[in-house]
Amino acid sequence: MVVDEGVVRLVWKERVGSAIVENDMFQKFFIFLLLVAAAGECKLPQLTPRDVKNKVEEILKAHVSHKSLSLELIERSLANFCEELDPTKTYFLEEEIAPWIHPTPVMLQRGREGVLKADFSLFQEIHAQFVRAIERRGQIETANALKELPKGVKNEEFKEMSWASSEAELSDRILRIKSLQVQAADKVGEGRERFLQYLQKRRLNREAELGQAQESLKISLTYALKAIAGACDAHTHYFIPNEANQFLIQVQQRLFGIGAQLRDDLDGLAVTQIIENSPASHKLRLNDKIIAVNQEPVMGLDISEAVELIRGEKGTPVLVTILRKVTEEGGEERVEKLDLEIIRGEIVVEESRLETHVEPYGDGVIATLRLYSFYQDPKNSAALDIRKALEQLKEKEKLKGVLLDLRGNAGGLLNQAVAVTGLFMKKGVVVSVKDHTGMIQRLRETEGKPVWEGPLFVLINRASASSAEIVAQTLQDYGRALVLGDDHSFGKGSFQTFTLDAVGNPKINPLGEYTVTRGKYYTVSGKTPQLQGVVSDIVVPGVLSEVEIGEKYAKFPLENDEIAPSFDDDLSDLSPFHRLQLGQSYKLQLQEPLATYTPWLELLRKNSDCRLKNNKNYQNFLQELHKKNYDSDQVDLFSSVDLQWLQALNIMKDYLFLSSKPNGTP
Numbered sequence: 001m002v003v004d005e006g007v008v009r010l011v012w013k014e015r016v017g018s019a020i021v022e023n024d025m026f027q028k029f030f031i032f033l034l035l036v037a038a039a040g041e042c043k044l045p046q047l048t049p050r051d052v053k054n055k056v057e058e059i060l061k062a063h064v065s066h067k068s069l070s071l072e073l074i075e076r077s078l079a080n081f082c083e084e085l086d087p088t089k090t091y092f093l094e095e096e097i098a099p100w101i102h103p104t105p106v107m108l109q110r111g112r113e114g115v116l117k118a119d120f121s122l123f124q125e126i127h128a129q130f131v132r133a134i135e136r137r138g139q140i141e142t143a144n145a146l147k148e149l150p151k152g153v154k155n156e157e158f159k160e161m162s163w164a165s166s167e168a169e170l171s172d173r174i175l176r177i178k179s180l181q182v183q184a185a186d187k188v189g190e191g192r193e194r195f196l197q198y199l200q201k202r203r204l205n206r207e208a209e210l211g212q213a214q215e216s217l218k219i220s221l222t223y224a225l226k227a228i229a230g231a232c233d234a235h236t237h238y239f240i241p242n243e244a245n246q247f248l249i250q251v252q253q254r255l256f257g258i259g260a261q262l263r264d265d266l267d268g269l270a271v272t273q274i275i276e277n278s279p280a281s282h283k284l285r286l287n288d289k290i291i292a293v294n295q296e297p298v299m300g301l302d303i304s305e306a307v308e309l310i311r312g313e314k315g316t317p318v319l320v321t322i323l324r325k326v327t328e329e330g331g332e333e334r335v336e337k338l339d340l341e342i343i344r345g346e347i348v349v350e351e352s353r354l355e356t357h358v359e360p361y362g363d364g365v366i367a368t369l370r371l372y373s374f375y376q377d378p379k380n381s382a383a384l385d386i387r388k389a390l391e392q393l394k395e396k397e398k399l400k401g402v403l404l405d406l407r408g409n410a411g412g413l414l415n416q417a418v419a420v421t422g423l424f425m426k427k428g429v430v431v432s433v434k435d436h437t438g439m440i441q442r443l444r445e446t447e448g449k450p451v452w453e454g455p456l457f458v459l460i461n462r463a464s465a466s467s468a469e470i471v472a473q474t475l476q477d478y479g480r481a482l483v484l485g486d487d488h489s490f491g492k493g494s495f496q497t498f499t500l501d502a503v504g505n506p507k508i509n510p511l512g513e514y515t516v517t518r519g520k521y522y523t524v525s526g527k528t529p530q531l532q533g534v535v536s537d538i539v540v541p542g543v544l545s546e547v548e549i550g551e552k553y554a555k556f557p558l559e560n561d562e563i564a565p566s567f568d569d570d571l572s573d574l575s576p577f578h579r580l581q582l583g584q585s586y587k588l589q590l591q592e593p594l595a596t597y598t599p600w601l602e603l604l605r606k607n608s609d610c611r612l613k614n615n616k617n618y619q620n621f622l623q624e625l626h627k628k629n630y631d632s633d634q635v636d637l638f639s640s641v642d643l644q645w646l647q648a649l650n651i652m653k654d655y656l657f658l659s660s661k662p663n664g665t666p
Contacts, residue, residue: 043305044240046218046510046511047222047511049221052115052118052120053115053117055225055511056225058514059228059516060232062436062497062516063436064436064494064518064519064520064558069116071105073232074112074115076230077228077230078100078227079100080226080230081123081126082097082100084227084230088161089163091133091136092133093166094163094164096129097129101163107122120217120221120224123220123223126220127220127223131211131212131213140167140171140174141174141200143171144171144175147175149175150179151179153183158176158180161173178196181195182196222512229516230555232516232556233557233558234551234556234557235492235496235517235554236496236515236516236517237514237515238512238513240512241508241510241512241513244509247498258278258284258310258318258320258344259274259345260273261273261275263303264303264306268298268323269289269290269298270287270289271284271286271288271289272286273286274286285324287325288323290310291337293306293310293318293321295321312344314344314345314346315344317343318344319339320340321337321338321339322337322340324336324338353372353385354382354386354389355370356369356389357370358397359649361653361656362400363398364397366400366401366652367390367393368645369389369390369402370407371409371420373411374467375412381419383416383420387423387451390423390452399454400455400656401454401456401457401656402457403648403649404456404457404459406459406471407459407460407461407542409464409465409467410464410465410466411465413467414433414521415443417430417431417466417468417471418430418443420467421470424451424452424456424480425450425478426445426448426450426590426591427445427447427448427590428524428590429442429524429567431470431521431524432566433519433520434519434520434522436519440573441573442569446582446586448586448589455652455659457482457651458476458481458482458484459484459644459645460472460483460486460489460534460536461489461545462549462550463490463549464485464489464490464534465490465492465551466490466492469529469533473523473534476534477525478524478591478594479593479598480591480596482537482601483534483535483537484648485539485540485542485648486539486540486542486544487539488534488536489533490533490551491531492529492530493531493558494519494520495517495518495521496515497518499513522562524567526562526563526565526566528561528562530558530560531552531560532552532560537597537601538601538604538608538651540612540644541622541644542643542644546626567593568590569587569590571587604658607651608650611647611650612647615643
């Protein structure tokens with residue numbers, strides 16, 4: 001399956017200081033801190049050395065640039081392995097791992113020969129050092145429990161962490177990270193003591209799993225495969241089964257379960273949200289506390305493990321034991337214990353798919369379509385849902401303009417990027433894909449029946465990636481849309497294949513799955529957004545406009561390059577049979593480059609800049625962004641009105657007014 005992975009897994013891999021990538025910054029940051037504490041708690045597969053060797057060979061055979069296990073890859077892999085075990089750099093000391101993070105040529109050759117011979121003893125040596133580091137971490141935690149947490153800790157100080165050079169530095173780092181975590185907990189209303197217990201539980205669970213010397217081979221093999229895959233580039237990953245399942249959920253935006261969002265309260269899993277019309281909506285209530293699943297207590301389990309017990313195939317039953325507060329007639333409360341059988345169903349995460357909003361303008365409306373990902377399952381897809389939304393809007397309203405909001409859209413399925421673009425253009429090339437063999441394949445819109453041909457703006461930010469960049473840049477290339485928002489998008493111009501087909505109901509390999517970067521994509525102009533991103537026609541700064549996120553900050557990114565433009569599609573990538581099958585009518589109805597917005601572009605920019613300069617709220621907002629101080633209380637960046645969207649809406653209104661003038665010119 002070709003999957004334009006985007007930045008799906010970014011939050012799993014980034015450091016503390018780089019975790020803020022959404023408008024809801026503190027909430028996302030808080031979730032990240034929990035993920036850091038929980039990292040590595042998933043059940044590891046029963047890999048053999050031969051399994052790992054075979055998977056490495058498969059990945060390298062398919063990779064766009066790395067075709068063999070070079071010494072460079074081994075050097076990257078050893079560094080990655082240390083970071084996979086210790087992602088927050090709070091266990092190892094630099095001097096302990098110096099032989100592996102600063103390897104000699106002899107060490108590199110040993111590592112390479114070992115992998116080629118299915119001998120991973122070098123990685124086991126690193127794991128043995130980690131087991132010893134776990135013991136020291138426990139001693140540091142005990143000593144730190146008596147210390148006061150430092151004040152004024154900022155996440156920026158953890159952005160480019162090096163390995164600690166001494167035990168004292170390690171202890172101080174652990175204490176400062178804990179202070180930062182407590183600050184995040186305070187900001188989202190978590191009880192401090194309960195939160196600290198939660199973090200300790202996560203840490204101890206992870207240490208119990210990864211600290212087993214007798215399981216050294218299994219642990220080393222799993223993390224070695226992760227490290228070697230990640231050494232190829234920023235988007236080649238090996239997933240253990242649980243992670244592969246989470247990846248599928250992200251791509252499909254659906255899962256099979258009961259439809260309840262849970263929070264670990266240490267003494268059970270509290271129900272914090274129930275999806276409407278889900279199986280849970282008929283049995284559970286908010287604040288119910290799940291204490292057992294199928295008679296197995298969940299206390300002591302990681303929340304991801306408990307959730308896996310609840311999930312299962314559609315139509316199958318799951319027995320949940322809950323504690324529920326009940327108020328008697330006299331007002332007294334009591335807690336009752338209930339066993340509830342819930343039939344699992346398909347849960348579609350609608351709020352993570354498409355959101356539609358209309359704004360009145362004159363005798364009609366401007367529609368905003370907020371697309372959160374490029375998804376597809378057996379019943380729905382991004383393109384189909386946008387088509388339905390636009391057709392319904394045109395039936396009910398006088399549609400004046402469309403604002404396609406792709407902010408924070410981190411990618412998804414490549415075929416959906418092509419299909420969504422095709423909704424707004426005639427026939428022609430949408431994207432060209434150059435694979436690991438150098439062969440170029442063009443993906444086209446062949447129907448030539450756009451559902452909307454009127455004014456179209458695309459709103460992006462620095463977290464718009466992959467499929468979102470294909471759509472934005474292609475529509476920009478054709479002159480079909482203006483691109484507004486942050487100065488540039490994320491900058492991911494590569495595509496991956498996933499070893500599972502996400503469209504159906506795939507069965508995950510118990511040995512795990514992987515994505516591998518097969519090549520890069522280029523829009524019809526021959527440009528790729530790799531590294532530099534899609535450049536906005538009109539810059540409207542948003543909450544991420546000063547945040548250092550993007551492909552250029554990722555590990556081992558591919559370079560930027562260009563291919564020949566394909567506005568005049570010669571069909572040279574097709575066989576004679578397929579050219580004939582496509583027919584001459586295709587060539588007669590190609591989308592031509594347009595200059596629709598060109599006459600008004602400078603005036604639109606000027607008017608936008610003027611509005612920004614005279615908007616006091618926006619200026620305060622921009623000042624806070626320039627400070628790069630996201631803890632400031634002077635301006636509430638996270639619950640305020642969406643100023644970036646409002647400005648984009650004003651630019652659309654400006655264009656509609658200017659283009660409606662009788663003489664048709666500014």
